[in-house]
Amino acid sequence: MVTPLIELDDLGVTFGKRAILKNLNGSVKGRAIGLLGPNGAGKTTLIHTLLGFHPPSAGTARILGHDIAENTKSLRAAVGYMPERDSFVAKMSCVHFVRLMAELSGIPSEAALERAHEALFYVGLGEARYRSVDTYSLGMKQLAKLAQAIVHGPRLLILDEPTNGLDPPTRARMINLIKGIRDGGRARILLSSHLLRDVEECCDEILVLKDGRIAANCNLDEERKANRKFIELETRGGDRAEFAEAIGRLGCEYALSGERHIKLVMGEEIEISDLYRLAFERQIQIRRLNYKRDSLEDIFLKAMEEEETGATRGGNGNGRL
């Protein structure tokens, strides 16, 4: 059984009299979790609380099974964090900066130097590693932050807006690095971003926050599977109308569209292979078959709307958990 990456147990955080996170409950298990939400939703506060920067005012949370209040040191040894804002040690070459960070995580000096070089080559800063971080461009600073986050080999990598301010090639590079780490299977990822495209590309599970509450928590793959019912076919040859009627007899709703397209809603027990069988029997070529599914944007907007209309499933402000 997969260890839950994060378990939230009635977690609340208050600054002064203002509640920022309100009794969050639930758990996430995916390899890469996307943390979404509008500005001020509490994403960064949740990350900071998980890292122990802010004490919870109520409840607790567990990361990889460790309670954030009790096993602070062992927990922190297992975490890598890339902050949102520019963060670096000034007047220091990048390789020394990353080595310092590795040593602070407990890696002996020589091994730390070796890993610093490797981490910088891995993120693509190998050639610039002896330059002072102060002189780096924004994209390079983001990559340096990623290097310091992975240098000690964490099991959980927390990335706060990793593609902020990056140009398209650097963004693509960052996304590829994140996907590489995810697919390597040695570290799980918590990615906070307001860019849905980044989350969609990298994550298999999402947690949507709004006003300090969980508005939605879903597995993207399952969500996509659930939306595989809408299909659009492009056909060639044969009798399209007869083919459509045959599909209708299977139990699908259908509509002819244009000269070559058929739109249909699949029945409960109908498989795609049934469509191909019908097409073969009627000598019709299926040139294209498109699933119409909810995009992450649809899921996100739906969660926001549900929150606004007070129609949150669960009734206690904890969304779908």
Add this chain to the structure above:
Amino acid sequence: MAVFENAYKGYEGGLTPQWSRFLVLPRYSLREVFKSKLFTALFCLCFIYPLVAAILVYLHHNANAIQLLQINVRELLPINASFFLYFVQFQGWCAFLLTVIVAPPLVSRDLANNALPLYLYRPFSRAEYVLGKMSVIVVLLSLITWVPGVLLFFLQAYLEGAGWLWRNLWMVGAIFTGSIIWIVLLALLALAISALVKWRVVASGALLGLFFVPSALGGIVNGLFQTRVGHLISPAALITNVWRGLFGHYVREVDRYTTDGIRGRGLVEVVLLEPPLWACWLMIALACLVCLWLLARKVRAYEVVK
């Protein structure tokens, strides 16, 4: 993760002991500090007085050298508590100058560049961070204060003999305690100020100001009210009293004179009393506590704005 593999790989090797991690900071910081030629030159200059003092000690015990240089031994400074008190005072002020140069960037740069979250999300606490940064100052200042002071004492003891050593062994404690108190006070003040202002140049100026402005204010209070209570707000006067106390040179009554009373009420006897020693110690302890409180408030991964 080997370079040629170019893939993410976890770390499976051994780890350093938790207690030793704070020592990583001084190692890196000292390397940075000695990159500055100005600092290195000043640091070397700080050893001139210990060298001169060592020569004096040597001359006291070398008749041939005295004869050669045609010096009257009575003209040389006597090697006693006053000699070591003056040594501690002189080196103490050198330490202050070094602190003004070296201490402010230690914390202010990290705060200005948001580096604290990177330190503090690791198994590395705020206390370890402050301890690590403080140890940079402690190491540097120790090298120019109590370390040469104690070496000088043992040089004198070696040349003078065991009797002198046992009679004056208490001075080792005075040299060490007097220097360490000063070093800790300087380190805490410098770190607290730089954490507060987050700007190296301003922090250096503020540190200088913190020593000279209260001293000036204390002087005004003393002059206006014909007292010495103003010394309680002057770090320089406080530490001088503490040093004198440690070396047995503290005198409470510094002056006694008569003056005209107000509105012709005749002559009034004025007795100028230094603040009691316990009050000097208390003020230094209070200053340290305030600095620790400031550091506890400012050295955080993120400041919460309420």
